[in-house]
Amino acid sequence: MAGKPTLHYFNGRGRMESIRWLLAAAGVEFEEKLIETPEYVDKLKNDGSLMFQQVRMVEVDGMKLVQSRAILNYLATNYDLYGKSMKERVLVDMYSEGVADLGEMIMLLPMCPLDQNDAKMAQIKERTTNCYLPAFEKVLKGHGQDYLVGNKLSRADIQLVELLYYVEELDPSLLANFPLLKALKTRVSSLPAVKKFLQPGSQRKPPMDEKRLQDARKVCKF
Ligand SMILES: N[C@@H](CCC(=O)N[C@@H](CS)C(=O)NCC(=O)O)C(=O)O
Structure with missing residues (x-):
């Protein structure tokens, strides 16, 4: 480049x-x-x-x-953050799109009319703990590897960890039941470039x- x-x-x-x-x-x-x-x-x-x-x-x-x-x-x-094969790549895409969907909901929260804010926040918390975080925890538990796809850092891990920081900003307790996601967050955050x-x-x-x-x-x- x-x-x-x-x-x-x-x-x-x-x-x-x-x-x-x-x-x-x-x-x-x-x-x-x-x-x-x-x-x-x-x-x-x-x-x-x-x-x-x-x-x-x-x-x-x-x-x-x-x-x-x-x-x-x-x-x-x-x-080289996009998987090694078409099958890996489609998983990276699938996970990244899921991350983007929840990320968009969180990102748009400050633009929500005040009288709808509590309801929107409740909806985001519900989707976070009942849908998105369990889905990603299940992926990590399923293969037992350090990263979401191919045991190698991809954009899916980076985007998910970015999202986990936003979830934590909303309410740190939302991460409580997801030990593998917390470990991923720590792992990616410890990479020298990310740490910086x-x-x-x-x-x-x-x-x-x-x-x-x-x-x-x-x-x-x-
Ligand atoms: N699909 C586009 C969306 C771009 C977009 O909506 N941009 C907004 C800023 S967040 C914009 O430029 N709005 C001003 C306009 O439409 O005139 C992308 O992902 O970049």
Whole structure:
């Protein structure tokens, strides 16, 4: 990969955060152009950088890539984080998509109208403890290996561990009954590149606050 990738997005997690996690776990340095004004998005739109007139966008290897999944697929392939066969790859995809579904529910929580917040939170907790975490715990228990697919770190592990941090932020007790997931979180977090990303001052983004929400609303229609 020639040169550092440049990430164009607002100063928040959104779906760009999984791209940040993946690059960081692969030990790849990246630059960020943070979108802080609508004018910056207009500039990207007007100079033809955004194929569908939407961010997020990643400049890498002489390309301007949009669409989160396409970007993650490209980077995961490039850094050998995508399984060794088609069968492994489809498992990586399946697990990553499951992670993304729950991640999206958690990510959208701050945008939920106040009067619906408790109900949404209860729904997320229910899906987390009764569906998603048991499913991933079962995978690890089933094969007894250190990582989800092929006993080797893949983007599925990285995205799942990212999600486990968000689940923990919501309520640490949600992880209580999932010892293998907790062990995976510790294992992946101990990898030197990930450890560095977890340190304060890294490019990892904190939870959404009012300021970040305002900035995001300048570019996202929600
Ligand atoms: N499927 C696209 C979704 C892109 C998207 O919804 N981008 C939002 C920001 S989160 C956006 O640019 N909204 C502004 C607009 O549509 O004008 C992806 O995964 O990147």
